[in-house]
Amino acid sequence: MDTPAVHPFFDLELTDRARWIAGYCDRALSPSLIFPILPFAFPLLPRGESPLTWLEDQFRRAGAVTAKAGRLREAVVDLLRRELDGIDVNDHLQVLGTLVDLARVCSFTEVGPKLRDWIRGDHFASAFYEVDGHPISLRQVLWSAIIAWGVSEEMRPYLKRDLGRAELECGELCFLALGRLSPFDAITEIPTTCTWPLPYRDEVLRSFFEGFSHAARTLVEPDLLPAWQRCFAELWWNPEISELFQPYMDSFRNLLSDVGLDICKRPGEEKFDLRPKERAFAGLLIDLEPIKRQVDERILTYYEGLLVGSTMNFAGWAAPAYGTRHEAGY
């Protein structure tokens, strides 16, 4: 007997179809979502496969053979738009995460506005769901989908916001997306990457700079000078970052060299020369003197914060500026 191309759940009415999908994605079966009738029983999966991979496969089959793919799409979009409202599931986040991931791999772009709303509202900031027993940050999947479908200018503040939040595990994605939207912002945020594991940081910075590999001189446009100044000031003087960055300096220099930029520090001065290899005279002089006073004040505040914070408790004492980078405007 030939195996049917798609599972019979495709033939269920929209409400039941949505319940069937939600129930299948749930970690443990909710009693109200059991479909006892044999054709609609949840299929067993070998280990290594998941409801996500199975549903993705069904979507491909349905599209290729019987044009039923729209029925799956309709149900998933409906579930996500309603945030599973009215569906009784055991593990809300697991179902939601799986559905977002399914929407991403199957390009259900209709849910894009909803996903963007979640990010704007900072929803699911500490939410994880499991794939193969490994926790995956829901925010990471949300960004992954939005970036894959094309991220717009209006999302720039949120990219910057999420970039420095290690717990969201999406800093790398946000950095590269931000780099495509605004190199200025990405350069300013380079110091944030110092806290990431080296293999990821290396790869992300390489990808960012490789985007300019045929146009290295665009990285030394005068417009970018303030960004480079802030970047180097942080790398050199931020007590929390400079320690992490110093061992990485050679790699960073090599990275820039690979994309056609030479960087060198002028001896005895707080100045850096950043020059394209092919046009050495068109470089950028990154002079840190103008912002040194601000930096000194911040360093002072930082150390005072450490001292005072450990022994006294002043009312209204602000957190050290360098301790919370994103609140530290220059």
Place this chain on the structure above:
Amino acid sequence: VRRKVAMVRESLIAIVRQVAIANSRGSFDADFGVFVDHLEELIEPATQGEKDTARYLLSLMNLLLEMRRRTLPQPVFELFLLNISKSLDHPPVFTAGLLQGEEAVAERHPEVRVGCTMMRWSNFIRHYAPRYGKAQSSADLEKLWSRIEKGDLRVPQEDLHLTGSSGVVWITDEEALYAQCASGPDRIDGTRAYDDLGLDWTSGWSYVRPAAETRAVILKAPVSHRRSADRGLRVPTSVDAWGSFGFVPKMASPPCRWPSNAGTTVDPTCGRERLPEAIHGPHLVDSGAECPVLPCSPVRKAIPDRVDECGRMVCMKVVRMLRSS
């Protein structure tokens, strides 16, 4: 005979798995007892010939149970183990103490080894691509694959997924890895690696998503601390409390497809012993290690999780065998 040996071997794996899992849960008697009862029910309607095989399996399990409860005299147990070893053409298999909860003794293998996991490309990108800033668009993923092919990609130790269902895990040394699986410099033949390391492709398992071929990668972590049991479980495979497959060194003779010079599984992040009562102590990935990602040439079949496949396969075979009778 070959089929019978294969079946016994697979059954042993399933049994050992149950032992390890039950041990790790700290509910050995309850869990394992239920498992034995269940199998006894299955065996009941079998024909005579099949009953023999099934009873043999059952006796193995009961043996383990008795050994666990220390109700079996030690000499009888040792003799039985010797017989199993002979039937499987392997050197002495179990040491009673290990399965009774004794501490594992470090092996005399000071050489540095590597813990490897072979992982489907789809699993790799799901777990790691976003951490490299790739949004999983096809262009991004192709870039990532080309970075792997250049040998430039690394995974930090703390994110290493060497266990669970992400892939097949084993310990070996680099020479053995390349001698066994390489199809060129720095390139692993995926199909060969999978075939050489594990079970037969032709297991009869039907996959939900049969794939003609799939990319795969191998994550390789330096492992310097070796703490597997001397004269430990020398069956072809062993299973740890995470449910991961492991291999232990075996004699080269008779030649077979199990990897020589191999070890057991790795817990990449945990510095403490997580398996006080399991068969092996864990290997430890060097602290702060960055683990290279090696490309495999396309594997010509979807890679299942072999532990699970094996366990299911045994159960399915027993059920099929009994039903057909």
